[in-house]
Amino acid sequence: MASPPADDQDFPTPPRRERPSRLIDVAVALLLLVADAVIVVVAALLLVAVGMGTAPSPHSSRPEHSRGTPVLAWFVIWGVPAVAAVGAFVYARLRMPATAVVQGLFTLVCALLAVAWTRMLLS
Structure with missing residues (x-):
């Protein structure tokens, strides 16, 4: 039996990661x-509640003063879609396609909710 060339012996091939079972991926x-x-429903209900709470009263004759939105609120509003996108990427790298698709759709919904929150807070 012939031995492999010397340069192949110096660099062993890295072990290939096994992908998780399909059952674990689906679970x-x-x-x-x-x-x-649950997160999307709570965020949507908060969007409606806060939007209705900040809407000007039809019986009020004086305009409300604009108040600034705290920086932490912007981090939460735009941080959730960013974290969801990172999660989708991680699951894709772990070769868990069903989980990556679920997280990708969650990222899309979170981005749409973030745009709605931003429009509401800036109006």
Whole structure:
């Protein structure tokens, strides 16, 4: 039996990561789907509640003064879609396609909610 060339022996090939089983991928995707749905529903309800609370009263004759939005609120509003995007990328790198798709859709919904929150807060 012939031995491999000397330069191949110096650099062993890195072990290839096994992808998680399809059952684990689907289970994690379903768990995240439920958690993401709760987050989206709560964010949408908060959007409606805050929007209705900041709307000017039709009986009020004087305009309300504009108040600034705290920086922390902007970090939360735009941080959630950013974290969701990182999560989708990580699951894609872990070769968990079902979970990556769920997190990708959650990222899209979070970005749409962030745009709605931004429009509401700036108006």
